[in-house]
Amino acid sequence: MVSGNSLGLHTARIGTNDGLKLAATVSGERGQPAVILLHGGGQTRHSWRGTVRTLGDLGYHALAFDARGHGDSDWSPKADYSYERLADDLQTIVSTMAAAPVIIGASMGGMTALHAVGRNDASFARALVLVDIAPRIDPNGLKRVSDFLNGYRDGFADVEEAADAVAAYNPHRPRPRNPHGLMKNLRLREDGRLHWHWDPGFFRERSDEKREKHAQRLLAMCSNITIPALLVRGAQSDVVTTSGIDELRERLPQLEVGTVPGAGHMIAGDRNEAFNGAILPFLERHKSA
Template sequence: MTRATAVRADASAPPAHVPLYEERIEAGDGVTLAASVAGERGRPGVILLHGAGQTRHSWRGSVATLGALGYHALAYDARGHGDSDWSPKPDYSYERLADDLDAIVRHMGCVPAMIGASMGGMTALHAIARTDEARARAVVLVDIAPRVDPRGLKRVHDFLHGHRDGFANVEEAADAVAAYNPHRPRPKNPRGLMKNLRLREDGRLHWHWDPRFFRERNDDARDRHAARLLTMCRGVTIPSMLVVGEESDVVNGKGIAELRAALPQLEIGHVAGAGHMIAGDRNEAFNGAILPFLECHPAR
């Protein structure tokens, strides 16, 4: 039986701050992955996986909150993103991304809960569904369905593929983000964006990801993967939750219904005032959505 949960944007504030520390983890093919971690090893584990074009820093508030609540929380940059290495081949298939997630699970030394946004949610489902071994004790999917609204997907695609010549300064990058997320207040000091930018040899700032990452993705491959993933999901029996931004233009009712048919145990949480990037738009409300779910499905 599924359970729907409405979450207000004024959800309770996170507990006291806990320090985050950095780790580098071998992925097995010469690539190392950069991770931010909070909490003590041996506590219930939680892995947070960002979406395409994001970094582990999008989970900073959630990692700190989970660490303060007694979890061992880890968010990492997917290969080709942030401070993680670029794939030498390149290989950015979901099979390879799931291999990386398996390496993170081994590093943590437990059966964790997984929280994945967009690409990260698809990676988590792929890793869980492709094996009979216990990869996760529960999974939270953030604003993702195997098939999404093509209009919202195009807007994401246009942003990720735009600005191939980079930016002259961080202010230009902030303008691009503000145009993509008009509902989110533009930061007074955009220097925080430097975590998502890299200065290249041309003297301009470019987004942190490997450009080859997005060249591997096309509509035919996406449709094939969606069909395969829906079939695989029918073997996933662990507790599952989908958190949807009420202002998202990516996930629609049809996609939710299709995912729920494949995952009958799926619980749904709606976050008011949030778009596709829920954790960035309404971090406290997002935490308010996932924490009761995690508490209901503790480590065994």
């Protein structure tokens, strides 16, 4: 099912191979150079809204979707949220495009993209953009993200309280005068309180040993990635480190790296226009496979 709105964006529902429905926002026309955008953990496709609209205006066929357990997408009844399963969902999305896409993944979305691209041949995607993520990241930055995502289990009394929580997590980003845009990320539950849009079963704590095994596995998968790749880092990010980038570049010698000044881990939300400026030259160079 697809519907349109006055911004030239369209919504769609796409079925997964295990019966869930994923919500997507689409711009541009099928047959134009394809771009798929994957948000980070605890975000939704709406974090890409400005980028999706810009790409459509520039002649791309752009699609951003809510990961399972997030936003308007279905929750997994079995809490099946492994990266392998997320990569399966991405593979389904890729199969709906007319041609191999550029895949842009932020944080969790970047990890998902690495899994999917790493396990397929070079025809799966024509290029890869990682947004403030690498296989090995700063444990302190990861803990700060995890604490935020796993906090507030009792929800919020109102949207102002939720906005205060976001402002505390992102002190470098000005608190919006009207926080009601946050309602895209909140759901009113039976207890009468507002809760984040994600399935609480999505965010499970991993031991240091499991995180290390995951990083090693992902780095090994990088040896199968031969397509052009770009990593965009927020200058104020506390998640991606110089050593993490250097380690990734050893496995992906074709990796280009760009930095967005004044942005933290959530680059597209912090400085959307600057983020678009960082990726558009790369996309233009790789409009065709």
